[in-house]
Amino acid sequence: xxxxxxKEMTFFKLKYLLIGFILFFVAALVFIIxxxxxxxxxxxxxxxKELEVTNFYLAEDSENRLDRSQFTIEQAxxxxxxxxxGVQMQTTEKGKDGKKIxxxxxxxxxxxxxxxxxxxxxxxxxxxxxxxxxxxEHGVKLGSVLYLPxxxxxxxxxxxxxxxxxxxxxxxxxxxALWEKVGFTYNALVSTSGTPAQSIDGDWSTKEDVVAQIxxxxxxxxxxNMMLSFLIIIAVFVLGAFFYIMTIQKVQQFxxxxxxxAKSKSLIRATMLQVFILSxxxxxxxxxxxxxxxxFMPEGxxxxxxxxVILSYGAALFAVSLIGALISTISIVKADPIQAxxxxx
Amino acid sequence: xxxKLQHITQQFQDGDDTLxxxxxxxxxxxxxxxxxxxxxxxxxxxxxxxxxxxxxxPTSGDVFINGKNISNYPKNKLxxxxxxNIGYIFQASNLVPFLMVKDQLKVVADLNNTWxxxxxxxxLEAVGMSHRKKQHIQHLSGGxxxxxxxxxxxxxxxxxxLADEPTASLDASRSEEIVALIAHEVHTRNKAAVIVTHDExxxxxxxxxYEMQQGKLVKQKETSQ
Ligand SMILES: Nc1ncnc2c1ncn2[C@@H]1O[C@H](COP(=O)(O)OP(=O)(O)OP(=O)(O)O)[C@@H](O)[C@H]1O
Ligand SMILES: [Mg+2]
Numbered sequence: 001x002x003x004x005x006x007k008e009m010t011f012f013k014l015k016y017l018l019i020g021f022i023l024f025f026v027a028a029l030v031f032i033i034x035x036x037x038x039x040x041x042x043x044x045x046x047x048x049k050e051l052e053v054t055n056f057y058l059a060e061d062s063e064n065r066l067d068r069s070q071f072t073i074e075q076a077x078x079x080x081x082x083x084x085x086g087v088q089m090q091t092t093e094k095g096k097d098g099k100k101i102x103x104x105x106x107x108x109x110x111x112x113x114x115x116x117x118x119x120x121x122x123x124x125x126x127x128x129x130x131x132x133x134x135x136x137e138h139g140v141k142l143g144s145v146l147y148l149p150x151x152x153x154x155x156x157x158x159x160x161x162x163x164x165x166x167x168x169x170x171x172x173x174x175x176x177a178l179w180e181k182v183g184f185t186y187n188a189l190v191s192t193s194g195t196p197a198q199s200i201d202g203d204w205s206t207k208e209d210v211v212a213q214i215x216x217x218x219x220x221x222x223x224x225n226m227m228l229s230f231l232i233i234i235a236v237f238v239l240g241a242f243f244y245i246m247t248i249q250k251v252q253q254f255x256x257x258x259x260x261x262a263k264s265k266s267l268i269r270a271t272m273l274q275v276f277i278l279s280x281x282x283x284x285x286x287x288x289x290x291x292x293x294x295x296f297m298p299e300g301x302x303x304x305x306x307x308x309v310i311l312s313y314g315a316a317l318f319a320v321s322l323i324g325a326l327i328s329t330i331s332i333v334k335a336d337p338i339q340a341x342x343x344x345x
Numbered sequence: 346x347x348x349k350l351q352h353i354t355q356q357f358q359d360g361d362d363t364l365x366x367x368x369x370x371x372x373x374x375x376x377x378x379x380x381x382x383x384x385x386x387x388x389x390x391x392x393x394x395x396x397x398x399x400x401x402x403p404t405s406g407d408v409f410i411n412g413k414n415i416s417n418y419p420k421n422k423l424x425x426x427x428x429x430n431i432g433y434i435f436q437a438s439n440l441v442p443f444l445m446v447k448d449q450l451k452v453v454a455d456l457n458n459t460w461x462x463x464x465x466x467x468x469l470e471a472v473g474m475s476h477r478k479k480q481h482i483q484h485l486s487g488g489x490x491x492x493x494x495x496x497x498x499x500x501x502x503x504x505x506x507l508a509d510e511p512t513a514s515l516d517a518s519r520s521e522e523i524v525a526l527i528a529h530e531v532h533t534r535n536k537a538a539v540i541v542t543h544d545e546x547x548x549x550x551x552x553x554x555y556e557m558q559q560g561k562l563v564k565q566k567e568t569s570q
Contacts, residue, residue, distance in 0.1 A: 004452065004455070007443060007448065008443045011442075011443035011444075011481070253442060256439045256440075256441060257441065258424060258427075259400060259433060259435070259439070260427065260428070260433070260452070260453050260456075260497070261424050261425065261427040261428025261429070261456050261457070261501075262424065262428075262456055263420075263421050263424045263425075264420070264421075266456070337400045337424075337427070338400050338401050340400070340433075340439050341391060341395060341435060341436070341509065342435065342436060342437050342439070
């Protein structure tokens, strides 16, 4: 039956190519959107994902939102097995020309949490900062002077880090000394493992819960996830319909094959084999396509090819097409050998 | 006895009425016999043949193929009977659309796990189609398709050959050629065969002729060889 399946596919090339293409495009679309969802998630909150922190201790009633949670310097000093962390979304101006850049200031009391430097040197004093390399798109270089208008303070860029953004803005890492001097408050106590009891009022939240409350994060992710789930549902119907039409068209042929002695079982196996070959090739090609796509995408397009995510969506699509095909095999079981006599149209 | 139909009745539900097409029919065919069934259109010839060919289960009565009663066989076992014991030649040749000539024979052999390429070549040679082995069937004429269908019917070496108006779509000289071919294959290979036909020119090739009358088969003529 294997050779029969292959011969049919090579004979009706166009028909099977068409179905393969549809499968390919649906799968490619699913992969691209999931890659975008991933990319946007990274782009939005890469700083939080990179951060080796498991839990955030936030002030009461802050509903996992960092901007609603505040701790004074005195409160932060009472932290037990946790360190103070501050985050402020503020505009920065570049040097004297005063070009405004949306950015986020962060500070870490625990130096181990500082991001990895890819260029430049560790800040030597409170007036030097580490910035995310996306700042380079605004012409910022090592040694550039940034002006923080909200606190009327100038700082010098001493190092670049990467993948360190917050709500799609580059992060500027400031030392706690400057943070306290300009009068910012801390927003959370962070723990690198577990939820040690604290004496000040507040509650522990997980990193996931805090990330979900970063401005724009949930809205982006939920709309992309909705698109993905709709795509999968559409795939169920499109593929189901295609396989249904494909088998319906062949009822006469199934009748002939049964009349000359083929059993339903072997016809179903032959059909499933075709669907198997079609799905595996199309989905694999779509995954390859999604893999090489970033090479052709404009710089800065947030797209991340995450093999495990692609694999799971690929498996879901594969299951969807097999199930669709399996449902349409009912028409194979129903095909009557008497059809070969040409009485039934 | 290769084929035996015993007390066969076939009814069809037609609205509120029941249409009795075959009524208490008895029929036998032996090895080496080529039997013709004639009768007016709609009298039930194809119905009888499809019952004999395990394509359809009668309303009542028993069908014996090679002495085995297949009346209560499940679908799978009937498929096996069709595969191994019966070669059916349909009115429209009913070849598999996407296969080339030789693969038409290979399909039935593969289903039976007995692919014998030499046998296929011999059969195609016998029906005069060996020069078109590699051709796809959409390029063949009606008569050529019918010849391939005949070769296919003999491929698994079945004991019983059934042909339902195998010459209906052919001109007189072609149809004689086809029946002569079936007759030749049946006699040289010592098969039992039934041909349903409208075509008078076919009859001289047949050993026994039955006519379908009021749901029964009545013997008309027996030519002894
Ligand atoms: N599945 C069915 N449902 C209802 N009626 C049927 C069915 N199959 C056959 N019949 C009826 O049974 C009768 C006999 O049909 P059959 O095809 O056996 O005739 P036939 O002798 O082969 O005719 P022809 O020479 O035209 O091929 C016809 O009246 C036909 O309408
Ligand atoms: Mg008929």
